[in-house]
Amino acid sequence: MALLFLSPDDPADLWRAELQARMPGLDVRIWPQVGDPAEIDIALVWRPPPGELARYPNLRAILSLAAGTDGLVADPDLPDVPIARMVDPSLTRTMTEYVLLAVLRHHREFDCFERAQRAREWAYAFPPQAADRRVGIMGLGELGSAAARALVAQGFQVLGWSRTPKMLDGVLSYPGRSELHAFLHRTDILVCLLPLTADTVGILDAAIFAELPHGACVINVARGQHLVEGDLLQALDSGHLGGATLDVFREEPLPQGSPLWDHPKVRVTPHVASYSVPSTAADGVAANIRRVSAGEPLLHQVDRVRGY
Numbered sequence: 001m002a003l004l005f006l007s008p009d010d011p012a013d014l015w016r017a018e019l020q021a022r023m024p025g026l027d028v029r030i031w032p033q034v035g036d037p038a039e040i041d042i043a044l045v046w047r048p049p050p051g052e053l054a055r056y057p058n059l060r061a062i063l064s065l066a067a068g069t070d071g072l073v074a075d076p077d078l079p080d081v082p083i084a085r086m087v088d089p090s091l092t093r094t095m096t097e098y099v100l101l102a103v104l105r106h107h108r109e110f111d112c113f114e115r116a117q118r119a120r121e122w123a124y125a126f127p128p129q130a131a132d133r134r135v136g137i138m139g140l141g142e143l144g145s146a147a148a149r150a151l152v153a154q155g156f157q158v159l160g161w162s163r164t165p166k167m168l169d170g171v172l173s174y175p176g177r178s179e180l181h182a183f184l185h186r187t188d189i190l191v192c193l194l195p196l197t198a199d200t201v202g203i204l205d206a207a208i209f210a211e212l213p214h215g216a217c218v219i220n221v222a223r224g225q226h227l228v229e230g231d232l233l234q235a236l237d238s239g240h241l242g243g244a245t246l247d248v249f250r251e252e253p254l255p256q257g258s259p260l261w262d263h264p265k266v267r268v269t270p271h272v273a274s275y276s277v278p279s280t281a282a283d284g285v286a287a288n289i290r291r292v293s294a295g296e297p298l299l300h301q302v303d304r305v306r307g308y
């Protein structure tokens with residue numbers, strides 16, 4: 001079994017070592033030193049150049065190093081083989097940490113204290129208790145449901161919007177477009193953890209922001225293309241929205257000239273909300289390689305029609 005490893009951002013040698021520790025005979029070829037493309041059975045990838053995967057005529061599966069596979073399914077030349085997305089405890093834990101941190105920052109109104117510190121002001125402010133703060137999560141999948149559980153444990157009121165109904169302890173489920181209005185009206189801090197699909201592209205726009213209560217905050221940790229940046233800036237500048245934490249952007253790296261960099265109500269991080277480490281993520285990848293070898297369906301297989 002020969003595996004192509006292709007990622008500009010992941011530690012290739014570490015991945016090879018972790019995979020071979022689990023599967024000693026595995027032939028791992030690190031792009032671009034691939035040898036004969038016809039020998040490649042499986043591709044383990046993050047952001048391959050468009051058209052690249054079409055070069056491997058005997059490819060049997062594509063395993064994504066990321067949870068979101070929007071970049072892959074957008075490739076018109078992608079071979080018609082099963083795709084699995086990344087599901088991994090380290091990815092889930094780091095996303096949960098990030099969401100907790102960002103929600104707590106907005107909840108405890110740290111922007112105000114940082115402004116006061118810069119002005120050398122001793123400014124008292126006592127935000128509502130967590131039980132009186134409503135956090136709405138768009139997307140209650142692997143990552144959204146873990147973040148929801150952590151927020152429930154902190155005592156927040158937690159709501160979740162998803163395509164299908166969910167039963168999660170302490171989380172109010174709002175399924176489908178028909179429930180979006182009610183969900184938004186009851187959300188003080190909005191967290192986007194949706195996959196990027198034809199249904200969700202540009203979803204964080206002026207119409208959505210207008211439905212949120214005055215002073216609400218927005219956290220986007222999903223994909224930059226979910227957000228209409230101009231609409232966000234307008235809603236922040238008008239005073240309707242209280243703040244935003246953004247980890248992902250339409251253009252990455254965020255261009256030097258973007259007004260988001262120094263907007264007083266915006267916190268920017270460089271697409272680091274969550275990350276997986278090979279020492280844990282290799283378990284799931286090895287399990288899927290064995291499944292390909294046995295002719296079994298992949299774990300966490302992407303539904304190409306649904307887009308995630």
Ligand SMILES: NC(=O)c1ccc[n+]([C@@H]2O[C@H](COP(=O)([O-])OP(=O)(O)OC[C@H]3O[C@@H](n4cnc5c(N)ncnc54)[C@H](OP(=O)(O)O)[C@@H]3O)[C@@H](O)[C@H]2O)c1
Nearest residue numbers: 067068139140141142143162163164195199221222273274
């Ligand atoms: N910033 C980062 O570092 C980073 C890292 C990892 C992932 N991400 C992003 O996070 C996303 C979510 O990852 P995940 O593993 O949690 O995905 P997932 O397990 O596939 O969950 C997706 C969730 O979104 C819901 N959903 C999809 N389309 C919808 C629609 N049209 N309307 C309402 N709900 C919809 C799904 O509803 P159903 O359950 O009802 O189908 C599901 O609850 C990824 O796709 C990626 O874009 C970002």
